Amino acid sequence: MKNEVNRALVAKKKADILLGLQWGDEGKGKMVDVLTPKYDVVARFQGGPNAGHTLEFNGQKYVLRSIPSGIFQGGKTNLIGNGVVLDPVLFRKEVEELSASGHNVQEHLLISKKAHLILPTHRLLDQANEAAKGKAKIGTTGKGIGPTYTDKISRNGLRVGDILEGFEAKYRQARDRHIEMINGLNASAVAKGGTAVSMEGLEALEKEWMEAIEFLRGFQLVDSEHFVNKALDADKSILCEGAQGSLLDIDFGSYPFVTSSNTVCAGACTGLGIAPSKVGEVYGIFKGYCTRVGAGPFPTELFDETGAKIRAIGHEYGAVTGRERRCGWIDLVALRYTIMLNGVTQLLMMKSDVLDTFPVIKACTAYRVNGVETRDFPFSIDENVEPVYEEFPGWQTDLTHCTKEAELPEAFINYVNFLERELNTPIRIISVGPDREATIWR
Ligand code: GDP
Ligand code: IMO
Ligand code: MG
16 A cells, blocks of 8 residues: 555646846746736745846736746746745835736735835935945945845844734834844945935835835735745646846855845745756747946956947847946856756746847857866856857847748857857747847747
């Protein structure tokens, strides 16, 4: 007779993970939306409203910050996981904007009770931290991400589940602690000739925040680790949605110019309560070139008209802050590194059409570090790192009209084949425009 223990160990569905392999803004939102019809549940596992995930369909454009990008594909369940940091005010705005455009998200959205809350003073702390760093600032999105994760790790955070009981006292304690910290940071910013962050207006921010907490109470707040594991046991399929990109990972990114969460695939395990043995496909998403927002090293960055042309054609401006994105050629040393870290099983290549008019395309295949060539990503990618490029003739064809692989020009296919060889991973999807439909499966 089969015993119960063995039966429980029989693997059912596994969770697939989609994440960015560069410095963010690879097109994760679009691809999660495209893949959602194959899944029952879409779950965000880390980050917060520093993310801006853009989706386009039926001539409409939407930017999501905290809500998973599966929300527009009918009756799928969308989950904000425990690894996410949630700003109730921005969350409320996001929900209200979606409602105004006819999308009622409440019914299909679950929020983990273990997700941490971003307080108004976390946002002020983010600004005060940056001011105190002076020239060494990170160029954060100013959304309070770093301070909220700092409170989580230092065991001072407030969680969504806390709003259900004795919340006001916990809130006041955290707020008072933050104010003391902001005062200290302000003093050091002023001593360096910088400006202090004003606490004026905090009362109004707190009022708005408390109202947003009330709004949050109207949502399904769940023990999400139980929800996802029961879903897998019931043979439901889950797509885990990453935010930011692997080069912004707190452990493996270009530290300290990174975000404050684990953006790599292990983040989906801790950010949702999914065991590594229950991970299936890992979709790694990258652009045919590279961009970065905020400060920090970027070996293939272009400061010339080619960089400006990529920015103009690719509309490379931040979805959250509107900042210009820094642009450069694709970096295969960095991509090999992030593919390794994430165990990527298939690649999705985005924004291929942006390079349509370029006579020559370059790809960085190695770094020269202090005169020595290496294909491995080094400890630091500082000014000693010089990219080594391989050049390709551009395809000089409008890819946006292509609907299947057979229609793609030969020069482009040659380039894709080269990338697959260099990255040792199959490219399964080629995106040729922002719309849901502009997607070619291979
Ligand atoms: P995410 O943060 O990874 O979701 O990416 P963002 O939404 O911040 O940035 C990607 C931008 O590129 C968005 O404006 C998308 O609409 C757009 N986009 C996505 N795929 C393509 C593509 O294949 N071609 C072009 N031209 N734009 C794309
Ligand atoms: P999506 O999900 C691009 C960058 C910021 C800054 C650094 C730290 O849309 O790809 P933070 O506010 O997180 O403390 O900022 O990380 N950054 C992003 N860059 N896309 C994002 O998200 C980003 N989220 C954070 O610009 O350099
Ligand atoms: Mg983005």
